[in-house]
Amino acid sequence: xxxxxxxxxxxxxxxLLAGNLLSYAAIRExxxxxxxxxxGVEKRGGAAMCTVIIxxxxxxxxxxxxxxxxxxxxxxxxxxxxxxxxxxxxCIVNTSLVDTAGHVRSDVELIAIPMNEIANSLGxxxxxxxxxxxxxxxxSGAVSIKAVEDALSDALPERNHRFIPANVKxxxxxxxxxx
Amino acid sequence: MQARKFVKGNEAVAMAAIEAGCRHYxxxxxxxxxxxxxxxxxxxxxxxxxxxxxxxxxxxINMLLGxxxxxxxxxxxxxxxxxxxxxxxxxxxxxxxxxGVIVDxxxxxxxxxGIDASQADxxxxxxxxxxxxxxxxxxxxxxxxxxYDLTMLAFDLSDIYRMPAMVFAxxxxxxxxxxxxxxxxxxxxxxxxxxxxxxxxxGTEQRVVKSLKxxxxxxxxxxxxxxxxxxxxxEKESRxxxxxxxxxxxxxxxxxxxxxxxKSAVMAAREAGMxxxxxxxxxxxxxxxxxxxxxxxxxxxxxxxELSTGQMIDDVRLSVQPGTEIDFYGRPPGAGSxxxxxxxxxxxxxxxxIFTNLSPFTRF
Numbered sequence: 001x002x003x004x005x006x007x008x009x010x011x012x013x014x015x016l017l018a019g020n021l022l023s024y025a026a027i028r029e030x031x032x033x034x035x036x037x038x039x040g041v042e043k044r045g046g047a048a049m050c051t052v053i054i055x056x057x058x059x060x061x062x063x064x065x066x067x068x069x070x071x072x073x074x075x076x077x078x079x080x081x082x083x084x085x086x087x088x089x090x091c092i093v094n095t096s097l098v099d100t101a102g103h104v105r106s107d108v109e110l111i112a113i114p115m116n117e118i119a120n121s122l123g124x125x126x127x128x129x130x131x132x133x134x135x136x137x138x139x140s141g142a143v144s145i146k147a148v149e150d151a152l153s154d155a156l157p158e159r160n161h162r163f164i165p166a167n168v169k170x171x172x173x174x175x176x177x178x179x
Numbered sequence: 180m181q182a183r184k185f186v187k188g189n190e191a192v193a194m195a196a197i198e199a200g201c202r203h204y205x206x207x208x209x210x211x212x213x214x215x216x217x218x219x220x221x222x223x224x225x226x227x228x229x230x231x232x233x234x235x236x237x238x239x240i241n242m243l244l245g246x247x248x249x250x251x252x253x254x255x256x257x258x259x260x261x262x263x264x265x266x267x268x269x270x271x272x273x274x275x276x277x278x279g280v281i282v283d284x285x286x287x288x289x290x291x292x293g294i295d296a297s298q299a300d301x302x303x304x305x306x307x308x309x310x311x312x313x314x315x316x317x318x319x320x321x322x323x324x325x326x327y328d329l330t331m332l333a334f335d336l337s338d339i340y341r342m343p344a345m346v347f348a349x350x351x352x353x354x355x356x357x358x359x360x361x362x363x364x365x366x367x368x369x370x371x372x373x374x375x376x377x378x379x380x381x382g383t384e385q386r387v388v389k390s391l392k393x394x395x396x397x398x399x400x401x402x403x404x405x406x407x408x409x410x411x412x413x414e415k416e417s418r419x420x421x422x423x424x425x426x427x428x429x430x431x432x433x434x435x436x437x438x439x440x441x442k443s444a445v446m447a448a449r450e451a452g453m454x455x456x457x458x459x460x461x462x463x464x465x466x467x468x469x470x471x472x473x474x475x476x477x478x479x480x481x482x483x484x485e486l487s488t489g490q491m492i493d494d495v496r497l498s499v500q501p502g503t504e505i506d507f508y509g510r511p512p513g514a515g516s517x518x519x520x521x522x523x524x525x526x527x528x529x530x531x532x533i534f535t536n537l538s539p540f541t542r543f
Contacts, residue, residue, distance in 0.1 A: 063518075
């Protein structure tokens with residue numbers, strides 16, 4: 001199997017951490033992974049994107065033109081990258097910040113999740129990315145939720161390991177929204 | 180089996196340098212390669228290494244020259260404008276027959292350009308870059324594992340041939356993360372460094388490391404000697420990867436990140452029943468000319484793909500057999516200009532459709 005995922009948002013939303021976490025989870029499951037980040041020169045507020053490829057065999061190109069799954073966290077990303085999702089693919093959208101009206105594609109499954117609201121209800125708006133990761137893992141089956149939870153200790157620096165339980169909740173909340 | 184480590188290409192370079200015995204690094208930060216100095220600044224103190232963030236790129240390349248003259252394994256790294264600044268020092272190192280590893284994680288140019296991946300510094304890297312008609316060894320990794328393996332190789336080749344070696348990648352390969360196996364340093368037979376200048380013992384001959392050669396015929400002899408060495412490199416050290424080329428009617432050629440993207444397109448074309456292969460140079464200097472020559476005895480068309488308007492294509496043209504048709508597809512560097520496998524797949528289809536035998540220049 002080969003899963004390709006494109007995540008896009010603005011700097012500060014945790015796009016790169018989300019991609020990293022999924023990569024570590026896939027490595028824990030013995031798979032091959034490439035994680036390719038791209039971001040603006042700004043530290044915050046600029047565009048942040050990453051492409052994650054998870055494969056049993058050779059990863060191949062770390063770049064994908066038409067991803068089979070896209071996770072889009074803000075309006076700018078949605079406007080730019082929704083049209084690029086592969087036909088028959090899936091688009092997971094943060095509807096807290098994205099208005100999808102007037103952009104419906106019949107050949108792409110759109111999963112609308114108000115990620116900011118969910119993150120806020122869990123007590124921290126910074127967990128938008130974890131909600132997104134949970135939704136992706138549950139929907140695609142590219143990695144198990146268990147592997148993602150375990151991989152938190154790989155992806156987060158030691159000083160932030162105290163936040164792991166909160167992140168686990170956010171991942172579960174995201175996963176719940178896809179069933 | 181050794182545990183896999185999930186690291187950035189840049190981090191793999193730094194890990195390999197440590198494994199290769201490098202304990203001297205001099206650099207100045209610039210995106211997209213700053214993970215290299217960051218890693219070494221963190222790891223060197225515990226290893227007894229010497230990490231210096233120099234006041235400029237010019238200072239750091241000259242520190243590399245000095246360290247190499249003392250016989251230690253040393254490295255610097257930079258990108259775009261920083262590599263331009265280092266050219267004078269690289270020329271002095273070449274003139275002084277000094278080893279040393281320079282890592283170039285290319286970004287857009289000219290000028291300040293931007294931080295996205297580029298292959299438009301191919302000429303700068305493979306033609307020497309500075310003054311005086313020298314060449315340096317140039318290795319082009321296409322994966323994070325190769326960033327690790329080829330950095331170690333760069334140290335060995337640099338010591339064996341007594342010339343600077345460059346690890347030549349870009350923002351894609353430098354910043355992407357993959358799981359690698361950090362293999363131990365391979366065994367290599369290295370020549371004794373009987374030329375190093377570390378202070379003269381009484382009764383021993385004086386050693387001098389310099390690039391100034393004023394004697395009658397001295398510089399000419401040096402040039403011919405280096406010329407011979409470049410030939411030897413070509414014979415012994417040319418490296419490349421061939422994928423599905425045996426029965427191919429079209430061979431795609433690309434290096435580094437472009438090759439990585441192209442390989443997926445070639446695999447898709449094979450799945451669709453097209454007879455397509457890939458030839459990926461791993462050494463850019465020495466250029467694996469023999470691979471192209473042999474290949475074009477059986478395959479008459481090449482599709483060259485670069486993240487530039489075409490530079491390696493000159494070396495491809497010089498290497499193929501007469502009458503070979505060469506198509507070119509380039510995406511000059513910049514935000515949003517990275518080609519996709521889907522895009523290259525279309526180029527492969529077009530190239531297979533039309534065998535024009537026109538001069539490749541008509542494609543520009």
